[in-house]
Amino acid sequence: MSELRIDLGRFQANVRAVAERVAPADLLLVVKDDAYGHGVERMVPAAVDAGARWLGAIDLSSASRAKAIAGDRARVFCWQTAGVDEIVAALDAELELGVGDADYLERVATIAAERREPALVHLKIDTGLHRNGVRREDWPEFVARAAELEDAGALRVAGIWSHIAEASDAEDDDARAVFDDAVAVARAAGLDPDVRHLAASAAGWHRAEFRCDLVRVGAFCYGIRSADGPEIPGIAPAATLVTEVVAVHDGGVELGIGWLDGLFSTLAGRMAVGTPAGPRALREIRETTAVADAWEGATVGDEVRVFGPGDAGESTATTIAEAIGTVGEEPLLRVSPLIPRVTV
Numbered sequence: 001m002s003e004l005r006i007d008l009g010r011f012q013a014n015v016r017a018v019a020e021r022v023a024p025a026d027l028l029l030v031v032k033d034d035a036y037g038h039g040v041e042r043m044v045p046a047a048v049d050a051g052a053r054w055l056g057a058i059d060l061s062s063a064s065r066a067k068a069i070a071g072d073r074a075r076v077f078c079w080q081t082a083g084v085d086e087i088v089a090a091l092d093a094e095l096e097l098g099v100g101d102a103d104y105l106e107r108v109a110t111i112a113a114e115r116r117e118p119a120l121v122h123l124k125i126d127t128g129l130h131r132n133g134v135r136r137e138d139w140p141e142f143v144a145r146a147a148e149l150e151d152a153g154a155l156r157v158a159g160i161w162s163h164i165a166e167a168s169d170a171e172d173d174d175a176r177a178v179f180d181d182a183v184a185v186a187r188a189a190g191l192d193p194d195v196r197h198l199a200a201s202a203a204g205w206h207r208a209e210f211r212c213d214l215v216r217v218g219a220f221c222y223g224i225r226s227a228d229g230p231e232i233p234g235i236a237p238a239a240t241l242v243t244e245v246v247a248v249h250d251g252g253v254e255l256g257i258g259w260l261d262g263l264f265s266t267l268a269g270r271m272a273v274g275t276p277a278g279p280r281a282l283r284e285i286r287e288t289t290a291v292a293d294a295w296e297g298a299t300v301g302d303e304v305r306v307f308g309p310g311d312a313g314e315s316t317a318t319t320i321a322e323a324i325g326t327v328g329e330e331p332l333l334r335v336s337p338l339i340p341r342v343t344v
Ligand SMILES: *Cc1c(COP(=O)(O)O)cnc(C)c1O
Pocket: 030, 032, 058, 079, 163, 199, 200, 201, 202, 216, 217, 218, 219, 220
């Protein structure tokens, strides 16, 4: 049987290392996509116990489940709700909403006014990524309107935020200048946000001037280093994908995991698995099995690591991702939901 083993102690050590690194800014642990495939219900209690006071997700499902678990122990930010039903559900769940356009601001305010309870919103400025967010030329009018709605009791502006590419320092610096400007304009309009947030894992870790009040970190907390980025001291993968030997042939060992389980077929010949005898090349990936180079004494039932921290010579999720030109969390997000997750 294959399974995804999740080391909660390792995860908590990562959370603490990130929190310490970004202090005095706060850490917001990103739990989108079911906590990067690790499972919201498993990770949120561990994160809160490790000191995380902010959680966030793009999807309403992950965010509202996180809030149901964390209760008053954490503030939870949800940055993409859409229709009226979703706004109502998000407010029912006591989530704070990311708001990146004027129409959406009105919709949230109208619903909150009907409920007679101000919605907590985080206003998003587009700092160059053009992935949602209010454009600079529209920002003064947008924040003026938010201030009006705040005075009317429909909402409270809890945050101002943006997202950056983290691809080049120069572009990120330009984005930060736009962001700082936007915060100044918002303050001049009378807004007094609790938090400003801009950076994710890489900029939050490497560039102090990007930390503002809050850093939204997913990857590094799960121990996933950036593709083509350096190792991060004190951070190690929390998840290990394990499988077992199902058959031994001349020169090859068949493993009980294939592309139907979420292993990219393009990885054949480009990654190593961790076996009892150390790393072995993965030669072939089939529907439900894969073939690795043999080792002396290989036996049906032997445990083999597909990816993990590397203790048995296996690749990390990020190394695998680099081999096929994607981001470090992608191999984890691809693991089939049918593969059991097990806490260790
Ligand atoms: C996913 C995401 C993050 C976290 O990014 P990591 O690189 O995984 O730390 C932060 N902010 C936003 C808006 C995101 O979508």
